[in-house]
Amino acid sequence: MKNIAAFALALCLCTVALSAQALDTRGILAIIAGLEAVAARLGLAAVDPPPLSSPPPPAGVTDAAGLTAALVEGGEIRLTPGTYAGNFVVTAPTTLTCAGVVLPTGRVAPSDVSACRIVALDPLKPFVTILSSSVRIQGLTMTGVAPDRTGLEIGSLTATDARTQPNDVIIDQNAILGANGLGHRGLALHGTNVTITRNHIAGWLERGRESQAVWLLNGAGPYTIVDNYLEASGENLMAGGDDPRIVGQVPSDIHIARNRFAKPLSWRRILNADGSVAQAGEPGSVKNLLEVKCGQRIIIEDNEFDGAWKDMQDGHAVLLTPRNSYGRAPWCVVQDVTIRRNRFTNLYDGMFVQLLGISDNRKPTGRTRNIVIEGNYADGPKGFIVNKAVEGLTIRRNTLPRITRNLFQFTGTDTIKTTLVVVENVFSSGVWGATGDGTTPGKPTLDAWAPGYTWTGNVLERTAARSITWPGGTQLLAPGALAPLLDANGHYVPGGAGW
Numbered sequence: 001m002k003n004i005a006a007f008a009l010a011l012c013l014c015t016v017a018l019s020a021q022a023l024d025t026r027g028i029l030a031i032i033a034g035l036e037a038v039a040a041r042l043g044l045a046a047v048d049p050p051p052l053s054s055p056p057p058p059a060g061v062t063d064a065a066g067l068t069a070a071l072v073e074g075g076e077i078r079l080t081p082g083t084y085a086g087n088f089v090v091t092a093p094t095t096l097t098c099a100g101v102v103l104p105t106g107r108v109a110p111s112d113v114s115a116c117r118i119v120a121l122d123p124l125k126p127f128v129t130i131l132s133s134s135v136r137i138q139g140l141t142m143t144g145v146a147p148d149r150t151g152l153e154i155g156s157l158t159a160t161d162a163r164t165q166p167n168d169v170i171i172d173q174n175a176i177l178g179a180n181g182l183g184h185r186g187l188a189l190h191g192t193n194v195t196i197t198r199n200h201i202a203g204w205l206e207r208g209r210e211s212q213a214v215w216l217l218n219g220a221g222p223y224t225i226v227d228n229y230l231e232a233s234g235e236n237l238m239a240g241g242d243d244p245r246i247v248g249q250v251p252s253d254i255h256i257a258r259n260r261f262a263k264p265l266s267w268r269r270i271l272n273a274d275g276s277v278a279q280a281g282e283p284g285s286v287k288n289l290l291e292v293k294c295g296q297r298i299i300i301e302d303n304e305f306d307g308a309w310k311d312m313q314d315g316h317a318v319l320l321t322p323r324n325s326y327g328r329a330p331w332c333v334v335q336d337v338t339i340r341r342n343r344f345t346n347l348y349d350g351m352f353v354q355l356l357g358i359s360d361n362r363k364p365t366g367r368t369r370n371i372v373i374e375g376n377y378a379d380g381p382k383g384f385i386v387n388k389a390v391e392g393l394t395i396r397r398n399t400l401p402r403i404t405r406n407l408f409q410f411t412g413t414d415t416i417k418t419t420l421v422v423v424e425n426v427f428s429s430g431v432w433g434a435t436g437d438g439t440t441p442g443k444p445t446l447d448a449w450a451p452g453y454t455w456t457g458n459v460l461e462r463t464a465a466r467s468i469t470w471p472g473g474t475q476l477l478a479p480g481a482l483a484p485l486l487d488a489n490g491h492y493v494p495g496g497a498g499w
Helices: 002-020 025-041 064-073 443-449
Strands: 059-061 075-079 082-085 088-090 094-098 116-119 128-130 135-138 141-143 150-154 167-172 175-177 185-189 192-197 200-204 212-216 223-226 229-232 235-239 252-257 260-262 277-279 288-292 295-301 304-308 318-320 334-340 343-347 351-356 369-374 382-387 391-396 406-411 420-423 426-428 433-436 454-456 459-461 475-477
Touching: 059 064, 064 075, 064 082, 064 088, 141 150, 150 167, 150 175, 185 192, 185 200, 185 229, 200 212, 212 229, 229 235, 235 260, 288 295, 288 304, 318 334, 406 443, 433 443
Parallel strands: 059 075, 075 094, 082 116, 088 128, 094 135, 116 141, 128 150, 135 167, 141 175, 150 185, 167 192, 175 200, 185 212, 192 223, 200 229, 212 235, 223 252, 229 260, 235 288, 252 295, 260 304, 288 318, 295 334, 304 343, 318 351, 334 369, 351 382, 369 391, 382 406, 391 420, 406 433, 420 454, 426 459, 459 475
Antiparallel strands: none
16 A cells, blocks of 8 residues: 555656646656656556457357257357258347358359258248347258248247337348248248348248248338349238237338249149140149238339239239238238339239228228339239229339230229329220229229329320220320330330330
């Protein structure tokens, strides 16, 4: 204590000296040297601070038991190439990768990520369940659940508090596969800040029951689904379809971009004219490409959609249909949806877009509103069906050159009318043009079902089947005159770069 007191006295005297006169640099250095000498004589030599702690090295895992244990602790986990059989549960912040694998910069193919495989040990349970926040899984193949089960689940369908659901989960550059090409659901998303990117999600075919590659329900979002291959027989992607258990929860802020939605044409059942089977396909399995039954603030842009036909349903490409499925979620709504710059091909039977204003199952929902469909190409035989009124439907600069049936169809008893804007599109009329229950095709239908509509700058190829009156200002083409005006991608050339 005496040594420390003497050093403190010396320090005080130096402080007085500094305050009493202005010292040049040499004087200050002399005082510091004196203090160091006093400290040395008193045995108070300076001690270096402890080094900063560094993160532990990644945990190397070589077997399923080690992976199970590592996922409890979390951290950075690198799998040694091999197969890991189990039903793994992530309960701590984790980064899970495959050691030594060099991944491409973009979307992976299964061959890119075949070195590390997670296979469900019990096929009746998900191969991976994520219950923690701050999780990233990259560079793996995951498979092995039974044909009627979910592969990877984020959060819980039964959670009743949004705060208990995982936050900040990234599933990047993985192959998420149905077992032997069969499975109910690739991913079930029930969280916040969930990102699904650059994955190959395929083989989610379920016979006689609808399946999904990606399903969103019991989480707030945002959800980012970008640059994936999505293959499923029911809906390749669906938001809603069950009642969220979190009261008031609507999946929100959903960005769906640069994905390929595909139903292999080998799944399509084809009959000859005499009723004999030309291609067996997968009857009773196929529904739609994308469906929203509960969701808001959604952008669907720059995707490829390939393959839809009449099977389990009518074979529509996109369905926006609010649904309070079991009567427990009257807050479900479909609103603020933009569908732009997508390409839809191999649409054989159904509508390009089906819209439902409110639920038609006698269970209340919010009203569908603020839907923008812009800059898309679709090769299907039908255009748009509006069942019950939509508050704000804008259809702008789309190209639908192969309509053979209904361009527009309105139906359903409702207390209000659809608010409709149709601007600068290229359409073929189809044999019925625009129809509604009890109205004459064409302009009379639009007048009755969407009074006050805006219709400007549209190019429309007339049908030879009947005379249909269209709103003034429509550029009408003769039957068969549209096809020669389309480029190799099916777009209307005279419209210029703005189309």
